[in-house]
Amino acid sequence: MNPYNYLYVAGLLFTIGAVGVVVRRNAIVVFMCVELMLNAANLTLVTFSRINGTLDGQIAAFFTMVVAACEVVVGLAIIVTIYRSRRSASVDDASLLRR
Amino acid sequence: MLTIQTPEAVMFWVLAPVAVLAALGMLVVKKAVHSALLLAWVMITLAIFYIAQDAVFLGIVQIVVYTGAVMMLFLFILMLVGVDASDSLTETISGLRPIAITAAVGFGGLFTSLIGRATLGHQAIGLQKANVDGNVQGLARQLFSTYVWPFEVVSALLITAALGAMVLAHHQRTVARPTQREQAIARFRTGSLASAAGLPNPGVFARHNAVDVPALLPDGSAAPNSISATLEARGDMLDPKRFELGEVDNTVTEEK
Numbered sequence: 001m002n003p004y005n006y007l008y009v010a011g012l013l014f015t016i017g018a019v020g021v022v023v024r025r026n027a028i029v030v031f032m033c034v035e036l037m038l039n040a041a042n043l044t045l046v047t048f049s050r051i052n053g054t055l056d057g058q059i060a061a062f063f064t065m066v067v068a069a070c071e072v073v074v075g076l077a078i079i080v081t082i083y084r085s086r087r088s089a090s091v092d093d094a095s096l097l098r099r
Numbered sequence: 100m101l102t103i104q105t106p107e108a109v110m111f112w113v114l115a116p117v118a119v120l121a122a123l124g125m126l127v128v129k130k131a132v133h134s135a136l137l138l139a140w141v142m143i144t145l146a147i148f149y150i151a152q153d154a155v156f157l158g159i160v161q162i163v164v165y166t167g168a169v170m171m172l173f174l175f176i177l178m179l180v181g182v183d184a185s186d187s188l189t190e191t192i193s194g195l196r197p198i199a200i201t202a203a204v205g206f207g208g209l210f211t212s213l214i215g216r217a218t219l220g221h222q223a224i225g226l227q228k229a230n231v232d233g234n235v236q237g238l239a240r241q242l243f244s245t246y247v248w249p250f251e252v253v254s255a256l257l258i259t260a261a262l263g264a265m266v267l268a269h270h271q272r273t274v275a276r277p278t279q280r281e282q283a284i285a286r287f288r289t290g291s292l293a294s295a296a297g298l299p300n301p302g303v304f305a306r307h308n309a310v311d312v313p314a315l316l317p318d319g320s321a322a323p324n325s326i327s328a329t330l331e332a333r334g335d336m337l338d339p340k341r342f343e344l345g346e347v348d349n350t351v352t353e354e355k
Binding site: 001002003004005006007008009011012013014015016017018019020022023024025026028029031032033035036039042043046047049050051052053054055056058059061062063065066067068069070071072073074076077078079080081083084089092 | 101103107108111112115118119122123125126131134135138141142145148149152153154156157160161164165168169172173176177179180186187191195196199200202203206207210211214219223224225226228229230234237238241242246249253256257259260261263264267268270
C-alpha cells in the first residue's frame with residue numbers, strides 16, 4: 001500500500017458530499033454534506049503533507065478547520081432564521097427571490 | 100523514503116470502506132439525525148487516518164472540534180428545527196438525481212484517473228524528519244513564524260462569525276410580552292370558559308398515572324386535551340380503557 005490510497009478515499013468522500021448537496025432537500029443535511037466535502041479536502045492536505053515531508057499541509061488543514069467552524073456557526077444561524085420565518089428547513093421553500 | 104507498515108495498511112483497508120459506506124449512507128437515510136450520526140462516524144474515521152499519518156495534533160483537533168463541537172451544534176439545531184417534510188427523499192426537481200449521479204461518476208472517474216496518472220517526481224518522504232521535535236512543536240514553530248499573519252486574520256474571522264451568528268439569532272419582539280394579568284383576563288373574556296381554570300390533568304389510574312394516559316370525561320370517554328398534543332401526534336398516547344377496573348387483574352397470590 002502507498003499513501004496515495006488516502007487520496008482515493010478523499011476523492012470518493014468529496015464526490016459523495018457533492019452528490020448529497022445536490023440531491024438532499026433538508027438544509028441541515030445539505031450543510032452536513034458540505035462539511036463532508038471540507039473534511040475530504042482536509043484528508044488530501046494531510047496526506048500531501050506526509051508525501052512531501054513538510055508540515056505546511058497540516059497548517060492548511062488546521063486553517064480549513066477554523067474556517068469550517070465559522071462557516072457552521074453562521075450557516076446554522078441562517079438556517080434557524082429561515083426556519084423561524086418560513087417554518088420549514090427545506091431548501092426548496094426558500095425561493096422568495098424567484099417570484 | 101516512506102514505508103507503510105502492515106498495521107497501518109490493515110487499518111486503512113478496514114476503515115476506508117467503512118467510511119465510504121457511512122458517507123453513502125448519509126445520502127440514503129431518511130432521518131437527518133441518522134445522517135448526522137453517520138457523518139460523526141466518518142469524521143472519527145478521518146481522525147484515525149490523521150493520527151496514522153503522523154498528524155497527531157490534527158487528529159485530536161478533528162475529534163474535539165468536529166465530532167465534539169460541530170456535530171453537537173448540528174444535533175442541537177436538528178432538535179430545534181424538528182422533523183418536517185424536508186426529510187423525505189422524493190425528487191422535487193425531475194431528472195435531478197440521474198444527472199447528479201452521472202456528474203458524480205464523471206467527477207469521481209476523473210479524480211481517480213488523475214491521482215493514478217500523476218507523479219510528484221519524487222518518492223513519498225514521510226514526516227519523520229519534520230516531526231523530529233514532536234508534531235505539536237513542529238506545527239507551533241510554523242504557525243507562529245511563517246503563518247503568523249494568517250493566524251491573526253483567522254482570529255478576526257472567528258470574531259466576525261461569532262458576531263454574525265449573534266446578529267442573525269437575535270430576535271426582537273414586535274409586540275410587548277403579555278403579562279400574567281393580561282393572560283388571565285384574555286382567558287376569561289375570549290372563547291368558552293371550559294379551559295379558564297387551565298387544561299385538565301392527565302389520567303390517574305390504579306395501575307398507571309403517567310402523562311401519556313388521558314383523563315376520563317364524566318361520560319367515560321377520554322379527554323384528549325388532558326395530554327400533550329405532541330404525544331398524541333407521535334402515537335404515544337395510551338388507551339385509558341386498558342386501565343379500567345374490569346380489566347385489572349385483582350387476584351392475589353397467597354403469600355407464605
